[in-house]
Amino acid sequence: MIFVVPSVSSSTAGPSTNLLPHPSHRQESHFVSFIKMTRCLKFTGKLSQSDPQTSPVRIIGQLRNLNKISYDDVKMKLEPVVTAEMYATALASLRPAPTDTCPLWLNMASVAALPTQCSRHNTPSRAHALTKLIKGCLTGRKEFIVMVCERRDVLASACAIARALPEYNCKASCSNSFSRSVTVEFILVGPDCENPLSSSDLDCLHTITSGVRLSARVVDTPCSEMHTDAFVDEIAKVGVELNIVPVVIRGQELAERGFGGIYNVGKAASHPPALVILSHRPEGATYNICWVGKGIVYDTGGLCIKSKATMLGMKRDCGGAAAVLGAFYATVKLGFNENLHAIFCLAENAVSPDALRPDDIISLYSGRTVEINNTDAEGRLVLSDGVAYAQKDLKADIVIDIATLTGAQGVATGRFHAGIVTNNESWETACLKAGRVSGDLVHAMPYTPELHFGEFSSALADMKNSVADRSNAQVSCAGLFIASSLGFDFSGVWLHIDMAFPVYSGERATGYGVSLLATLFGEGSTNSLLQYVAPPLVENPMDIEENEVKKIRLV
Numbered sequence: 001m002i003f004v005v006p007s008v009s010s011s012t013a014g015p016s017t018n019l020l021p022h023p024s025h026r027q028e029s030h031f032v033s034f035i036k037m038t039r040c041l042k043f044t045g046k047l048s049q050s051d052p053q054t055s056p057v058r059i060i061g062q063l064r065n066l067n068k069i070s071y072d073d074v075k076m077k078l079e080p081v082v083t084a085e086m087y088a089t090a091l092a093s094l095r096p097a098p099t100d101t102c103p104l105w106l107n108m109a110s111v112a113a114l115p116t117q118c119s120r121h122n123t124p125s126r127a128h129a130l131t132k133l134i135k136g137c138l139t140g141r142k143e144f145i146v147m148v149c150e151r152r153d154v155l156a157s158a159c160a161i162a163r164a165l166p167e168y169n170c171k172a173s174c175s176n177s178f179s180r181s182v183t184v185e186f187i188l189v190g191p192d193c194e195n196p197l198s199s200s201d202l203d204c205l206h207t208i209t210s211g212v213r214l215s216a217r218v219v220d221t222p223c224s225e226m227h228t229d230a231f232v233d234e235i236a237k238v239g240v241e242l243n244i245v246p247v248v249i250r251g252q253e254l255a256e257r258g259f260g261g262i263y264n265v266g267k268a269a270s271h272p273p274a275l276v277i278l279s280h281r282p283e284g285a286t287y288n289i290c291w292v293g294k295g296i297v298y299d300t301g302g303l304c305i306k307s308k309a310t311m312l313g314m315k316r317d318c319g320g321a322a323a324v325l326g327a328f329y330a331t332v333k334l335g336f337n338e339n340l341h342a343i344f345c346l347a348e349n350a351v352s353p354d355a356l357r358p359d360d361i362i363s364l365y366s367g368r369t370v371e372i373n374n375t376d377a378e379g380r381l382v383l384s385d386g387v388a389y390a391q392k393d394l395k396a397d398i399v400i401d402i403a404t405l406t407g408a409q410g411v412a413t414g415r416f417h418a419g420i421v422t423n424n425e426s427w428e429t430a431c432l433k434a435g436r437v438s439g440d441l442v443h444a445m446p447y448t449p450e451l452h453f454g455e456f457s458s459a460l461a462d463m464k465n466s467v468a469d470r471s472n473a474q475v476s477c478a479g480l481f482i483a484s485s486l487g488f489d490f491s492g493v494w495l496h497i498d499m500a501f502p503v504y505s506g507e508r509a510t511g512y513g514v515s516l517l518a519t520l521f522g523e524g525s526t527n528s529l530l531q532y533v534a535p536p537l538v539e540n541p542m543d544i545e546e547n548e549v550k551k552i553r554l555v
């Protein structure tokens, strides 16, 4: 992997305090124990024999790809009821606008075409249309999907299918459907299709889609179950899986150690706020990479309370931390060559007599002071402590923060593309490419602190936490607030991802960000498929002139 980062003295992180979750903070509040039913999702690189009369099958691909395979390639999924003539007639009848599906045998076998159109800011995998198609055709039995695509689209396609199979479910009617499973069988066409997917490729798909589904489950789970203590437990479970003991700083200890952002945002809730860190430190690593996630498990807005309409769905305000959890699990599990730290900023923005007030002035972990002018602009406060911890305690060279941060993100880049803000053009380019490859799309916002940071000016403190003018690049401004804790002279890479709208689609979480982060850092992975799809981090001459960029080849 080539990381292009400005020249800084490479240093290793110092020892961290290792505090286990405090049992006294646990509260058992489950009155009803629901049986959580999920569909098992499997991937294979070749087709198995099955009969559509007992095992439903969907053959899906772009029309030009479906036309590259023959009946003989898929007959083992269709015989004896679907003949070559029926298959050819169905294929010839497809007119995707944007998608089209033709039944092959009752509702047990069908062939479906993904959209033909794909403009330059879309993912070539047509991931969003694929999720929609899958959601519409699942029967709830043991079923098969035959995915016909190019090798470069395999990962995005697998993640798109995973999004259609959410894990969180409280429907009483699901309690006895133990035998559900979906098996995705890939047929590769186009470049590099000579060899089928290897076991390492399949491992990549299984691991990353597990991360996507984990992330979506955490986001879908209401705050009555996924409070800060439960989130800490989820992180600890991933830690056990990866043989990593998390560092947990929570409750009053946050205040004592100077984490004024996380502490003050979360102090009104019955479940205490927490800063949790998972660290992967492989031998020979030279760089410290920190992923910082916003984990507001519920956002009432605080004393600047949201309305009954805008509060709905605020269980999803932990989408950034959930993305970091799923992505860290997948990236480490698949082998990663550099130091990677996942930093979770967990708090519930609640209302009580102890709540943070407008007009209060607080001190962040960076030492900067903030005059609160909007308690609903809390995400930037917790993330500021997270990135400052990355810099001060972990000596980060690369800091990525990811958050459901602003409503303005939806206005600026919409429901499909997250907005990104970064101090480094090479990383911006790489992130745009990683978005198209992974299906987690992004679009760049301006990085100009000298023009925008004045929005936070305060007569009393270093800054306020909400902008003066809401019509002045709010996505960039919110990102800059976080970057100010690193300092605008930070010599490493800072990349901010605002995913407020892509975090969900309809009534479900998407697991957005897992595939994006895993792909963006894919060149540092030992996994062959991640290396194949990862965007090269191309050097940018502008950066070299300005910052004496040093290029480091990893692996």
Ligand SMILES: [Zn+2]
Binding pocket: 299, 301, 349, 375, 376, 377, 378, 379
């Ligand atoms: Zn808020």
